[in-house]
Amino acid sequence: MRILYVEDTLLNLCLIERIARMGNHEVINYVYAEQALENFERDQPDLVLVDLRLEGEMSGVELIERLRAAGYTQPIIVITAQAGDDVMERCQAAGCTEFYNKPLMVREMVRLLHRYAQDKPFDHFSSVG
Numbered sequence: 001m002r003i004l005y006v007e008d009t010l011l012n013l014c015l016i017e018r019i020a021r022m023g024n025h026e027v028i029n030y031v032y033a034e035q036a037l038e039n040f041e042r043d044q045p046d047l048v049l050v051d052l053r054l055e056g057e058m059s060g061v062e063l064i065e066r067l068r069a070a071g072y073t074q075p076i077i078v079i080t081a082q083a084g085d086d087v088m089e090r091c092q093a094a095g096c097t098e099f100y101n102k103p104l105m106v107r108e109m110v111r112l113l114h115r116y117a118q119d120k121p122f123d124h125f126s127s128v129g
Contacts, residue, residue, distance in 0.1 A: 001025045001117045004045035006036045006063060008055045012079070012104065016049065019109045023117055033058035037066060045074070047116050050096075052080040052087070061094045068095035075116055079104060 003020055007013050008031040020027045028043050030036040033054050036043075048067070052060035064076050075097040080087070088099050100108065 001046045003027045003047045003049060004036060004043055005029050005049040006033055006054060007051045015104055019113060023113055025113060032056035033063035037063060047074060048076040049079055052082050061090055064094040064096055
């Protein structure tokens, strides 16, 4: 499974990469949402993990909104240190599939990746960008 992780904290990226390797999954990382959006069609991820606070002009919520508006139907999982019902509601309104708070729990992430890997193949988007 190809996993796109839009995250600007190296420690969180390393954790997801280690967990993904356990299931023989590939992780593609971008620090900027703009980079992820620009390369999205080429990368063709099966699953998107996204932080809300990112480097650059675009937030994680805006990235989710743009992906959904472009027709991407695969799961988009928010992984963030921002907590609260209002944050979760904004993410759900943008189109996120699931929401996880940092710090990441390894068992939860292992189960999450395993579950979505079993759900493959996904129907990919037609055009994003």
